[in-house]
Amino acid sequence: MAQPRVLVIGGGLAGLSATMRLAELGVEVDLMSLVPVKRSHSVCAQGGINSVNSLTRQQGDTEWKHLDDTVYGGDFLQHQPPVKEMTDWGPRIIDLMDRLGVPFNRTPEGFRDQRRFGGTLYKRTAFAGATTGQQLLYALDEQVRRFEVEGKVKKWEFWDFLQPVLDSSGRCRGAVCQDLVTMQFRAFPADAVILATGGCGLVYGRSTMSMVCTGSAVSRAYQSGAAYGNGEFIQVHPTAIPGADKLRLMSESARGEGGRVWVPRAPHDPRDPREIPEAERYYFLEDRYPKYGNLVPRDIATREIFDICTTDGLSVEKDRLCVYLDLTHIPRETLDRKLGGILEIYEKFQGVDPRSVPMKIFPAVHYSMGGLWVDYQRSASGGMEEGAPKNQQTSLPGLYAIGECDYQYHGANRLGANSLLSCIFSGLFCAPGVMAASGSLRTLAAEESKGLFDAALRRQEERHEALLARRGGNENPYTIHNELGDLMTRVATVVRRNEQLASAYDDVCQLEERWQRCSLSDTGNWTNQNVVFTKSVGDMFPLAKLILKGALLRDECRGAHYKPSAAMPGIAATEPSAQRLEAEEWCDRFEANTRRWLKSTIARHGADGHPQITYEDIDTSLIPPRPRLYGLVGGDVIEEVWKERQRKATAAQAESPRATDSALPVGAAS
């Protein structure tokens, strides 16, 4: 029997860690990427990577608390065993990256330094300057290069994944891919294919994501039958720098250091912001949230900034939505000392000094919590069973998904600095299972009938030729992409309304029809970026549709998904007994909502091109769901009522799960 061979698509943190571990296990790996793997989107992560560490442990932190913070931050919309396994692995993963040479910041004594991030009370986040993602990626890239020199890994850079190849039983036997330089097609027989292709930010036009984050690979797997989970959960970061080409992140620390958010009271006031007097400025966050001011939780800040521009029409600029983030009242020396690095980014891209001119910022699509549905094998201890072939396997046997493109770890909302952990973890952890699955197959892919691959190749060649041959079409793929992005950004980001979602769904279908009439401006067969982009735009529609449909059907608020019609406001009463009554009603409603909606949205691509939505129950056996009350008026009363109910429920059961009474974390989740 031939040596097992695995095809990994995508060379970010997840793809590289899977490749490294597989090569170490003796599996031959083909590693494919749209760009040289060292240029993957993981480089954009700035903040850090979370894990319990020796310091936090002595302050009472445990892996269990990291699990609790993650599922609470995610509003309980994730299966808990994989998250438990991930948080258990955290310390080992940081140690490994440390050994690989990542230049983590150090304490005076030479230990790794940690900082605190949102959604936790502990300093769990290890970091390397302001480029932690870049540094982690480079360390893995270097190890994979080592295996490449040894001949255990073969890289296919500047290649595009077009479709998985399925046999008659529905098992994935390889893939068809295209060389982006020569435009040649090639079939890759493989015993397993692992997708590690990241998020789908470009469905929203511009986002904080890199240009390769089109979601096309995931969409192609979905269109081939793989199920997609929780697509409607898209994280929007409150403060990004709007750019003509992309939206760049502006760290939350700008507000942490005293930055004030405001808009001119007169719509689109043309004056230099420095000349607008105080009385004519509207500090809307400070005004509406006197207690928290500019440091309201991320989802609230995002919603308010979005609403002031759209609903209130008070955007600073007429043609572009943005508000001022003002640091100019803070002494320059203080700014340089505390925020130097991030202010330089603003200056570099805007050509304006934010120490003397207020920055213009707006929320931006940042992360896809949803992704391909993947399986896991629960272990006896409540985690994931290492080496089980179904870990990280999609609904198509033999096709795996890891990193941002799976739906597994972040539920309805991701905590800062948890994404790097989930990427490296899922990559390392899936490898033994993938190898076990490859070894147990009766016939290896290389011996499968050639006809299977020839048919798939022909299908892709025909799609390609048909695109090139389109004549007389009057539609421009770049314009259609812009329209899709504007539409999705308007209706499916921060605030979602059913009538808007329903009409946007029809609009997306119309855009998809118009896309059929795109004609290409480049019909050649050499480094044709035009046809590659056009294909990826075409593959955005199935994703846009499942995001919209999932959001439309989900009549509740959970994590990043917010519908005003389903919002559960805090307590209005001021008199204690009335407050108490309202809190009881609030908890009744919460319990009813949990029963109805604490389920993963599962989308399958229908033959008619529309997503078929079903719901999947969630394994919350480790930590029972509880309300997220951060910033809610009367939250303390609700919490009191909730805890009483939990105590009663606990008393009613003989054995109680461990974490029922754990305190509500105070930090802002995101």
Place this chain on the structure above:
Amino acid sequence: MSRSHASAGTSGADGHASPTAGTTVHVRVLRQDAPAQESYWERHDVPYEPNMNVISVLQRIAAAARAKDGRRVAPVAWDCNCLEEVCGSCTMLVNGRTRMACTALVDKLLEENPEEIELKPMSKFPVVRDLVVDRGRVFRALERVQAWVPVDGSYDHGPGPRISPEQQEDAYPLSTCMSCGCCLEACPQFTKIEVHQRSGESVEQLAQRRDEAYDDGFVGAHAISQAVLFNNHPTGKMIADERMTALTAPGGIQMCGNAQNCVAVCPKQIPLTRSIARAGRAATVWAIKKLFDR
């Protein structure tokens, strides 16, 4: 469409003269359809927008797909990804200077030259198409100097070595090198190596012949700096001798002519000349040591 001049603008909030909406940015691109073909200039006009960078100019050119004279043309091909100057993809010659297209702001470029923006592919690497070049040699050089920590494997062996804050601050800037190739483009000692496929030659044979050709050429400032980075890491230095062998082989550090262009063009301000000086001293010590070890 307005034909008024791009530089005829009003004073912006930051005090610079900047063009206003309605004006046009003139762009001249050096195009080449494929390797071994003649290059040619093509002019494009792009409507000015505030805060544009060269990437957004190229995006507008791709969407319009028409040259200045109205001819329908294929979009200009170029490389990019993160657009935040951390991935190293979008290196090109903008107004004659090697730099990242994402941080090349149109307002600043028009201050340099109000007439037009000139875009050319890097000259030290084989052109694939238009502004896309083959920078495989950049990564090949990292293999030559074994730019990695030679760990036993990915199984748990506890934390890495203790590192002082000073060591970390020394290593971190070197570790931000994004393999963009600016230092190589600017280096007089780094000359273009282009290997074409011979008739009957397989892709694998071509790759091998290309790597051999690359290995004869100058390894480059970026790779020397990476060798210094790993030779100063407590575990990385366990194969320091092998890196020194590579650095002192033909095409190694002795080829550096000390022009110091590399450090001047590095978008990340990596102290490349300092790395080269350190590697040079280490090479001298190593050569003497080798002499006595014989």
